[in-house]
Amino acid sequence: MxxxxxxxxxxxxxxxxxxxxxxxxxxxxxxxxxxxxxxxxxxxxxxxxxxxxxxxxxxxxxxxxxxxxxxxxxxxxxxxxxxxxxxxxxxxxxxxxxxxxxxxxxxxGRIGVDTERGDRRIQYSAVERHVCTPAERRRLAALPEEEQQRDLLRTWVLKEAYTKALGQGMRMGFTQFGFDPDHRALLTPTGTPASHGEWSFGTFALDGGHLIGVACHDAxxxxxxxxxxxxxxxxxxxxxxxxxxxxxxx
Incomplete structure (x- = not known):
């Protein structure tokens, strides 16, 4: 630390x-x-x-x-x-x-963590308009199903982690912000940069089958x-x- x-x-x-x-x-x-x-x-x-x-x-x-x-x-x-x-x-x-x-x-600065089982299945068609920005929907829609599932789960845990870091949790709409394809940079709903490097993000797969998302702020x-x-x-x-x-x- x-x-x-x-x-x-x-x-x-x-x-x-x-x-x-x-x-x-x-x-x-x-x-x-x-x-x-x-x-x-x-x-x-x-x-x-x-x-x-x-x-x-x-x-x-x-x-x-x-x-x-x-x-x-x-x-x-x-x-x-x-x-x-x-x-x-x-x-x-x-x-x-x-x-x-x-x-x-x-x-x-602030920090948020979230975790989900790595094999959790999320029905993309049921959540896309509630979880994803237009830019994220375009990217996810072009992926094969299994890759889409992995990408969607990474997006999900990072959005949970980021809203926790802000102290908002599920009260903040997940469509108000997005991530780049590498899940490293914070973006606006239209896909333009939303921060200047003060936020860092990462997802980590554990041997036990869980996925952890981390959002860290440098104030x-x-x-x-x-x-x-x-x-x-x-x-x-x-x-x-x-x-x-x-x-x-x-």
């Missing part, structure tokens, strides 16, 4: 699930807010996946911030987008499908690679936190 400015990790949520959600060691890692959210969920699998996603995110953020996972506090913005309380310099994105979890962190914060909590946070704020922790531990 110090080199590229962003990191994307993926894992099976079952591999991050504790032996029991009643494990007393789980509560301090999740924190009071997520502990309450966990026990408000009624579906057992949803509870398991929620706990695993928070553990993966906190351990990833802890590694980046060089701090213990239980010191990482998660909160949610309007619309449910997670963020790291006290570390606004780092943007966060989460996605899951089936047993796969994906976490993205970016210290230079021009520079190349400072230090993400340790002790140097990222305001010194006055950090001093107050350390003092408070010292008082509460006595």
């Amino acid at each position: 110090a080199w590229h400015g962003h990191v994307v990790v993926h894992a099976s949520w079952r591999g991050w699930l504790p032996a029991t959600l009643a494990d007393p060691r789980l509560r301090p890692v999740l924190g009071a807010r997520d502990w309450q959210r966990l026990h408000a969920l009624t579906d057992p699998q949803a509870r398991d996946r929620f706990a695993a996603s928070r553990l993966l995110l906190k351990h990833t953020a802890g590694a980046v911030l060089q701090t213990p996972p239980d010191a990482v506090e998660l909160a949610s913005k309007a619309g449910g987008r997670p963020y790291l309380r006290g570390c606004d310099q780092i943007e966060v994105s989460l996605s899951h499908t089936g047993d796969l979890l994906v976490v993205g962190l970016n210290r230079r 021009g914060y520079g190349d400072e690679g230090d993400t340790a909590v002790s140097t990222m946070l305001d010194e006055g704020f950090l001093g107050e936190v350390v003092d408070l922790l010292g008082r509460t531990s006595r």
Whole structure:
């Protein structure tokens, strides 16, 4: 992350699930807010996946911030987008499908991640006018069916990732923007460039059969690679936190 400015990790949520959600060691890692959210969920699998996603995110953020996972506090913005309380310099994105979890962190700007099964079939004729720009429809219509399916799925995960990065999700129409044939450049609905290099996009096929889409924004914060909590946070704020922790531990 110090080199590229962003990191994307993926894992099976079952591999991050504790032996029991009643494990007393789980509560301090999740924190009071997520502990309450966990026990408000009624579906057992949803509870398991929620706990695993928070553990993966906190351990990833802890590694980046060089701090213990239980010191990482998660909160949610309007619309449910997670963020790291006290570390606004780092943007966060989460996605899951089936047993796969994906976490993205970016210290230079916004980030969005999305994942789908690589063998998911999307009926092009049913979604083309809801998902694709005119330029994308022209390109996809000229492709053989199997190639069309692969291209459409890549387009889908990138559009999901980009709208997540903007904090819009499905509220933003997918026909309002498009991608070039290589799925690297952001385009207007008519096919002209819509950015000046500040956005980067990528899709990655996993051995387990999943496809991950990543949208990363570079807001021009520079190349400072230090993400340790002790140097990222305001010194006055950090001093107050350390003092408070010292008082509460006595």
